[in-house]
Amino acid sequence: MRIYIETHGCTMNISDSEIMAGILRRAGHVIVDNPEDADIIVLNTCNVKLPTEQRMIHRAKELSSKKPLIIAGCMAKTQPEKLIKYATALLGPKSIHLIDKAISGERAEEEANLIKVSMPRVRFSGLTAIVPIAEGCLGNCSYCITRFARGRLFSYPMELIVDAVRNAALDGYKQVFLTAEDTAVYGLDRGTNIAELVKSLEGIRGIFIRLGMANPAFLKVFIDDLLKNMPENIYRFLHVPVQSGSDKVLADMRRGYKSSDFLDIVRKVRMRFGDESTIATDIIVGFPTEDDEDFERTIRLLEETKPEVINISKYGRRPGTDAAKLKDLPADIVTRRSKILTEISYEVKMERNLIHVGKDYPVLITERIGSNLFQGRTEFYRPVIIKGDLKAGDVVLARIDEAKSNYLIAGSYSAAVVG
Numbered sequence: 081m082r083i084y085i086e087t088h089g090c091t092m093n094i095s096d097s098e099i100m101a102g103i104l105r106r107a108g109h110v111i112v113d114n115p116e117d118a119d120i121i122v123l124n125t126c127n128v129k130l131p132t133e134q135r136m137i138h139r140a141k142e143l144s145s146k147k148p149l150i151i152a153g154c155m156a157k158t159q160p161e162k163l164i165k166y167a168t169a170l171l172g173p174k175s176i177h178l179i180d181k182a183i184s185g186e187r188a189e190e191e192a193n194l195i196k197v198s199m200p201r202v203r204f205s206g207l208t209a210i211v212p213i214a215e216g217c218l219g220n221c222s223y224c225i226t227r228f229a230r231g232r233l234f235s236y237p238m239e240l241i242v243d244a245v246r247n248a249a250l251d252g253y254k255q256v257f258l259t260a261e262d263t264a265v266y267g268l269d270r271g272t273n274i275a276e277l278v279k280s281l282e283g284i285r286g287i288f289i290r291l292g293m294a295n296p297a298f299l300k301v302f303i304d305d306l307l308k309n310m311p312e313n314i315y316r317f318l319h320v321p322v323q324s325g326s327d328k329v330l331a332d333m334r335r336g337y338k339s340s341d342f343l344d345i346v347r348k349v350r351m352r353f354g355d356e357s358t359i360a361t362d363i364i365v366g367f368p369t370e371d372d373e374d375f376e377r378t379i380r381l382l383e384e385t386k387p388e389v390i391n392i393s394k395y396g397r398r399p400g401t402d403a404a405k406l407k408d409l410p411a412d413i414v415t416r417r418s419k420i421l422t423e424i425s426y427e428v429k430m431e432r433n434l435i436h437v438g439k440d441y442p443v444l445i446t447e448r449i450g451s452n453l454f455q456g457r458t459e460f461y462r463p464v465i466i467k468g469d470l471k472a473g474d475v476v477l478a479r480i481d482e483a484k485s486n487y488l489i490a491g492s493y494s495a496a497v498v499g
Contacts, residue, residue, distance in 0.1 A: 081109050081110070081120055081183065082111075082117055082120075083101075083104050083120055083121075083183065084111075084112050084115045084122070085121075085122045085124065086122070087124040088124065088125055088132070088139075089126025089153065091210055092173075092215070092230075093124055093154075094210060095259060096124060096152070096153070096176050096196070097124045098210065099196060099201045100122060100152065101201065103176075103179050103180055103200055104180060104183065109183065111202060115146055116146070118147055120147060120148050121144075121146070121147045121149050122151075123140055123151050123152065123153075124152045124153040125152065125154060125156055125163070126154055126155065127154055127155035127225060128224075128225065128398075129393060129396055129398075130397070131396070133159065136163070137162055137163070140166040140167070148168050149166055149168060150167060150170075150182050151169075152170075152172070153172075153173065154172075154173060154226055154230070156170040156171055157172030157173060158399075158400065171188060174192055174194065174215075176194070177194055178190060193215070193231075194215075197213065197240050197241055198244070206253075207253065207254050208253065208254070208256070208446075209253040209255070210256075211241060211244045211245055211248065212236065212259050213241050213259065213263065213266050214234060214235040214236060214266050214267075215230055215261065216231040216232045217232070217261045217262045218232070218233050218268065219335075219336065221335060222334045222403040223333060223367070223397075223401050223403040223404075224398070224401065225399065225400060227261070233262075233265050234269065235265075235266050235268070235272075237270070238277055238280060242280050242281060245258075245281055246284050249284050249285065254286075254444055254473050255290065255444070255446070256288070256289045257290050259292040260292055260293075261293075262294060262295045262298065263291055263293060263294045264294035264295050264298035264301075265295070273302050273305075274291075274302055274306060275302045275305035275309055276305075278309060278311070279311070282309075282311035282313070283311070284313060287313060288314075288459070289313055290315045291315070291319075293320075293321060294318060294319065296320055296337045296345060297335060297337040299320060299345060300344065300345060303348055303349075304348070307352045315460060315461040316349075316356060316459060316460040316461070317357070317358040317359075318345075319360040319361070320342060320346075321361055322362070322363070323363060324367065324377075324378050325339045325374075325379070325380060326374035327339055327377075329367050329369055329374045332367065332369045333364075333367060333403070334402075339381050342361070343381065343385055346385045346387070355432075355435050356441075358389065358460045358461050359387040359389070360388065360390075361391070362390075362392075362393065364393055365392060365421055366395040366413065366417060367403070367409075368403065369406065370395075375417050379421070379424060382424060382425070382428060386428045386431065387432075388432045388462065389429070390428065392418060392421050392422055394415070395408075395414065429486065430483065430484070430485045433483035433488055434483045436480045437481065437482065437483050437488075438479075439479075440478065440479050440480075441477070441478055442458070442459055442475055442478075443458055443475065443477075443490065443493070444457050444475050445466070445470050445472055445473065445474040445475070452467055452468060452469065452470075453465065454467070454472075456476075456478070462488055463487040463488065464478055464489070465488070465489050466478055466490040466493055476495070477495070478492070478493045
């Protein structure tokens with residue numbers, strides 16, 4: 081059969097779709113690029129936020145009107161009642177190994193801890209290889225629905241991860257994304273840790289490796305060893321979602337750390353790598369217990385730490401979570417606070433990017449975004465826009481001439497540089 085797979089959400093979801101494509105291709109099915117050419121459609125869902133949930137319902141309704149629809153992903157596991165009328169089958173993240181059975185009309189309800197790093201896959205990118213290192217987490221966040229879908233931590237064997245990264249490099253991929261719900265807890269169920277994993281990747285040449293999101297609650301334990309052992313092939317980039325600058329709100333969220341822990345992590349990264357590093361963070365605005373003073377603490381934390389990437393989300397209750405039992409803040413207050421943070425974020429990011437104007441950096445070209453216009457990434461994962469006769473996978477030495485809040489602009493570049 082001809083199968084179309086549509087994916088929404090995080091890098092882990094993309095990885096799951098690649099695995100389903102690999103299983104289906106091995107079974108003799110053909111993966112097609114648009115739903116019109118398919119006999120069956122697979123929709124891999126996300127419902128981390130309310131707007132995403134609403135988009136998934138709309139998309140399920142739309143796709144199911146065209147062809148038989150199988151719905152996979154986190155929403156299929158945590159909110160099946162909202163999707164079942166559109167689907168011939170539902171598959172949660174721990175049931176993707178049964179996708180061929182679902183296609184054949186068989187029951188596919190069994191869940192299992194799958195060692196996804198070594199499962200068959202069809203890579204969707206010719207440049208970037210996604211390598212999952214674990215599934216699930218050790219957190220107990222009061223607002224999070226994803227943990228009900230992905231479960232508790234299940235780390236994959238280190239040797240299989242190292243083999244996957246090495247094979248990606250040998251196959252010509254230029255980037256590897258190490259992904260998990262929380263990379264900071266990797267290996268704690270196997271007697272190892274994320275710093276040891278990163279150290280084991282040293283010596284794999286010809287590839288840039290990005291470490292996925294890391295919860296400050298666990299990253300703070302390993303940050304010293306991680307920074308000490310970080311090889312040159314790892315992007316000098318950390319995604320550390322602080323969520324709030326208020327310790328009271330963080331306790332209500334059950335995040336397991338204080339704002340000072342985030343501040344300490346940022347200071348250590350900057351001491352180790354200076355300005356040639358990138359800190360990304362996430363902020364939830366308008367958590368039900370956030371008052372004006374809590375919000376001011378978040379502002380002060382961002383102004384002090386100056387993350388280069390700040391993802392701002394308005395709080396929205398997720399079904400089945402403890403935070404959903406709390407009374408929401410008035411919408412106008414949440415909107416006002418979001419607007420204020422967005423303005424502060426712009427200023428902070430602009431300040432951090434202006435530092436790089438006039439400097440030269442090796443840049444990996446990652447994608448074409450227009451006629452002779454490309455986007456690339458520095459060794460500290462800052463996006464750079466470059467115009468020229470280039471192609472994805474090239475590495476050039478770029479001179480930064482201009483800065484925007486979300487990216488740098490190169491005015492010129494010279495011959496490829498290979499580390």
